[in-house]
Amino acid sequence: MIKYRLICKDCESIFDSWFSSSEEYERLKKLFFINCHTCNSLSVEKTLMSPSVFTSKNNSKTDSQILKYKKTKKVILKYQEFIKNNFDYVGENFAYEARSVHYKSKKATKGIYGSATKKDLKELKEEGIEAEIIPWIKDNMN
Numbered sequence: 001m002i003k004y005r006l007i008c009k010d011c012e013s014i015f016d017s018w019f020s021s022s023e024e025y026e027r028l029k030k031l032f033f034i035n036c037h038t039c040n041s042l043s044v045e046k047t048l049m050s051p052s053v054f055t056s057k058n059n060s061k062t063d064s065q066i067l068k069y070k071k072t073k074k075v076i077l078k079y080q081e082f083i084k085n086n087f088d089y090v091g092e093n094f095a096y097e098a099r100s101v102h103y104k105s106k107k108a109t110k111g112i113y114g115s116a117t118k119k120d121l122k123e124l125k126e127e128g129i130e131a132e133i134i135p136w137i138k139d140n141m142n
């Protein structure tokens with residue numbers, strides 16, 4: 001058995017249906033046996049639930065999702081670019097470096113960025129050192 005999430009192109013309602021196989025779904029679809037549970041329309045398409053749908057070209061909803069994702073990614077990358085240019089990268093030593101700067105044992109002209117654990121961040125916060133968590137996309141990620 002396979003469960004598909006179906007979407008009606010007419011009334012946009014979404015519902016789940018079970019089929020014995022993907023072949024059966026295709027067969028029923030060809031025979032117009034799949035209709036919308038809400039408005040009975042036959043313009044029913046299956047929606048794909050895995051992220052691999054992002055390559056699908058024939059679904060406008062999916063396209064807008066890709067666009068949204070790309071837009072968000074662009075903003076994040078721009079932000080990363082800004083940080084790379086204006087902050088010093090300290091890698092794994094973020095918590096240590098943040099303390100050094102905070103307690104003035106080290107003079108910092110720039111902000112710093114790096115990786116820290118949640119525990120590090122919590123401890124820093126308790127010491128009155130504010131650190132921001134930002135989403136980070138690795139350069140080699142598409």
Ligand SMILES: [Zn+2]
Nearest residue numbers: 008011036039
């Ligand atoms: Zn409908």
